Amino acid sequence: MHPAPSIILFTTLSGFGFGLLTFLGLGMPNYTGFIAFVFFAIAYVLAVGGLLFSTFHLGHPERALKAFSQWRSSWLSREGICAVGALIVMAIYGVGRVFFAQHWGIIGGIGAILSLLTVYTTSMIYAQLKTVPRWNMPLTSPLFMALAITGGALLAAQVKIAIFMLIFSAIIQVAYWVMGDGRLAASGTNMETATGLGHIGKVKAFEPPHTGTNYLMREFIHVVGRKHAMKLRTIALVLGFVLPVIFLLLPFGHIFALFAVLCHIAGIFTSRWLFFAQAEHVVGLYYGKR
Amino acid sequence: MTTLPTSTQKKLGLVIDLDTCVGCHACVVSCKGWNTENYGAPLSDQKPYGGDPSGTFLNRVHSYEVQPDEGAAQLIHFPKSCLHCEDAPCVTVCPTGASYKRVEDGIVLVNEQDCIGCGLCAWACPYGAREMDAAEKVMKKCTLCVDRIYNENLPEEDRQPACVRTCPSGARHFGDLGDENSDVSILVAERGGFDLMPEMGTKPVNQYLPPRPKDTMEEFDILAPYLEPVAKDAGGFLGWLDKALDKLPGNSAGGAN
Ligand code: SF4
Ligand code: SF4
Ligand code: SF4
Numbered sequence: 001m002h003p004a005p006s007i008i009l010f011t012t013l014s015g016f017g018f019g020l021l022t023f024l025g026l027g028m029p030n031y032t033g034f035i036a037f038v039f040f041a042i043a044y045v046l047a048v049g050g051l052l053f054s055t056f057h058l059g060h061p062e063r064a065l066k067a068f069s070q071w072r073s074s075w076l077s078r079e080g081i082c083a084v085g086a087l088i089v090m091a092i093y094g095v096g097r098v099f100f101a102q103h104w105g106i107i108g109g110i111g112a113i114l115s116l117l118t119v120y121t122t123s124m125i126y127a128q129l130k131t132v133p134r135w136n137m138p139l140t141s142p143l144f145m146a147l148a149i150t151g152g153a154l155l156a157a158q159v160k161i162a163i164f165m166l167i168f169s170a171i172i173q174v175a176y177w178v179m180g181d182g183r184l185a186a187s188g189t190n191m192e193t194a195t196g197l198g199h200i201g202k203v204k205a206f207e208p209p210h211t212g213t214n215y216l217m218r219e220f221i222h223v224v225g226r227k228h229a230m231k232l233r234t235i236a237l238v239l240g241f242v243l244p245v246i247f248l249l250l251p252f253g254h255i256f257a258l259f260a261v262l263c264h265i266a267g268i269f270t271s272r273w274l275f276f277a278q279a280e281h282v283v284g285l286y287y288g289k290r
Numbered sequence: 291m292t293t294l295p296t297s298t299q300k301k302l303g304l305v306i307d308l309d310t311c312v313g314c315h316a317c318v319v320s321c322k323g324w325n326t327e328n329y330g331a332p333l334s335d336q337k338p339y340g341g342d343p344s345g346t347f348l349n350r351v352h353s354y355e356v357q358p359d360e361g362a363a364q365l366i367h368f369p370k371s372c373l374h375c376e377d378a379p380c381v382t383v384c385p386t387g388a389s390y391k392r393v394e395d396g397i398v399l400v401n402e403q404d405c406i407g408c409g410l411c412a413w414a415c416p417y418g419a420r421e422m423d424a425a426e427k428v429m430k431k432c433t434l435c436v437d438r439i440y441n442e443n444l445p446e447e448d449r450q451p452a453c454v455r456t457c458p459s460g461a462r463h464f465g466d467l468g469d470e471n472s473d474v475s476i477l478v479a480e481r482g483g484f485d486l487m488p489e490m491g492t493k494p495v496n497q498y499l500p501p502r503p504k505d506t507m508e509e510f511d512i513l514a515p516y517l518e519p520v521a522k523d524a525g526g527f528l529g530w531l532d533k534a535l536d537k538l539p540g541n542s543a544g545g546a547n
Contacts, residue, residue, distance in 0.1 A: 001413075057408065057409075058406045058407050058408055059405070059406065059407020059408075059409075059422065059426075059427025059428060060405065060406045060407045060427055060428065061406070063386070063404065063405075063406045064406055066385075066386040066387070066388075066404050066406060067385035067386050067406055067408070068385075069385075069386060069387050070292045070384060070385050070386060070387050072292070072293050073292045073293045073294075073381075073382040073383075074292055074382065074383055074384055074385045075383070076383065076384075076385035076408065076410055077385035077386075080385065125383075125410070128383070128414075129379075129383075129413055129414055130379065130416070130490055130491070131379075131413065131414060131415065131416045131490070132413070187489070188489050189416075189487055189489055189490065191354075193486075193487050193488070193489060194486060194487055195354055195366075195368060195486070196484045196485070196486055196498055196500065197308075197354060197356050197366060197500070197501075199500070200356045200358055200364060200500075200501065201356045201357045201358035201359060201363075201364075202356065202357045203354050203355075203356050204354065204355045204356070204357070205352065205353075205354060205355075206353045206354055206355040206365060207352070207353040208352065209315075209318070209347075209350035209351050209352050210344075210347075210350065211343070212342060212343045212344045213342070213344050214344050214345075214347070214350075214421065215344075215346065215412075215421040215422050215424070216412075216418040216421060219409070219412065219413075219422075220413075220418070281413070282416050282487070282490075283415075283416060283417065283418035286352055286370070286417075286418055287352075
């Protein structure tokens with residue numbers, strides 16, 4: 001799949017934002033007044049900023065309101081509804097914290113659940129697609145949610161939870177990569193089923209339908225990512241998980257905490273880039289590619 | 291509404307004959323010609339005369355080489371447009387309701403006024419049947435020429451999809467695949483029509499007819515084995531060359547004997 005910067009920025013940033021909102025809704029950290037305002041501001045910049053990046057991906061962002069209508073069948077529509085719901089509920093909760101020094105537990109709890117649900121709906125947009133076997137598997141949603149909770153814990157300065165979640169997410173991340181590598185072969189889709197000509201013999205793409213490229217090839221066939229996959233995975237693991245754990249285990253200081261957050265964010269961007277760049281769409285088979 | 295109808299009154303679709311398609315791309319051209327000036331936004335081209343031409347098409351023809359275990363390879367031309375799937379994943383993923391499947395005839399369409407151009411439906415389609423138009427930024431797909439097949443302003447013989455009407459070798463057939471007595475259904479039954487990527491669970495309405503088995507050349511003269519071979523060892527200059535080359539060290543590669 002083509003790793004579009006707008007989608008990578010959107011899923012990563014909003015994942016962090018909604019992860020942080022989840023912790024804030026649960027009253028972690030337990031600040032009020034101006035410090036609470038700063039935490040809420042960071043969360044909203046990430047979550048709303050991510051959502052704004054996602055509209056750059058749309059051909060007609062001016063019609064975006066229509067995307068709230070099809071929650072009965074569409075995960076993308078459900079994501080929009082959950083996101084707006086979470087942002088509204090958490091804004092009410094945030095007003096209580098910042099201006100009235102109140103912890104409205106029920107509202108915060110609902111906001112936290114909606115925030116996590118938003119991340120889940122995002123993950124399901126990818127996990128539902130049978131056409132991309134590497135995404136269409138049970139670990140995709142746990143991966144997105146674990147990463148959001150990890151990032152949220154780091155941003156909310158919940159050191160113990162963050163260390164635990166970093167280790168937990170690293171395990172899910174590696175498992176996701178290992179399982180993902182076999183998914184296309186296991187899906188049973190190949191050039192023979194794509195063309196239905198397997199009963200005659202081995203199928204080879206002889207001539208594409210056109211001399212140039214097209215939307216399908218630009219969008220679905222991306223081979224550069226796979227070339228350096230092992231190197232990039234190592235970079236993502238070290239930056240995203242190993243270094244942050246080391247920084248957090250050092251005697252606590254704000255500067256190390258900042259390093260941990262920055263490394264983690266860079267690592268997750270790398271992982272998310274790979275998530276797209278490595279994914280094979282079955283339509284590539286019609287072009288003899290993947 | 292992007293939930294799928296539980297059943298449709300008809301299942302209009304195409305039957306594509308891989309045996310007779312000659313790979314002329316006439317259907318590609320007629321499809322583009324009709325659809326760029328009828329239903330919805332035009333089908334744009336980018337740099338059509340430049341170094342890197344590309345454009346939107348609703349129907350494309352691939353060509354495959356298939357190598358059987360024995361005998362010569364076969365070249366098979368393979369037209370592909372939307373298969374108007376019964377269980378169309380492109381419809382259910384659409385967040386706006388722009389994509390829908392019609393209850394009356396099963397045609398899958400995009401209401402371009404509602405499309406936000408998110409591209410998710412193209413991601414969900416296993417067949418590459420949807421293309422985002424780079425100029426209009428809305429999703430384009432085969433309409434089964436919905437503006438021809440019911441169009442009473444056209445002469446009766448033209449009330450079928452442009453690609454079907456144009457095909458010079460009769461490789462594309464249009465009809466109701468939900469009616470088991472229709473011409474297309476009988477054709478599919480007789481020729482063993484099949485689904486593309488059945489494992490995707492999309493239940494495509496369009497069907498493909500396999501290439502007919504190739505016959506093999508039989509020995510046509512029962513006396514042939516008893517005849518003297520016509521070709522003898524070459525004499526003269528070629529004979530000398532043959533012997534001279536044989537004497538050189540190393541194998542003579544590339545020859546039949
Ligand atoms: S072929 Fe693709 S675009 Fe057409 S109905 Fe099936 S899934 Fe949808
Ligand atoms: S590109 Fe248009 S038709 Fe396709 S899913 Fe998005 S809104 Fe629906
Ligand atoms: S039915 Fe019409 S829109 Fe569909 S491929 Fe044929 S000519 Fe194109």
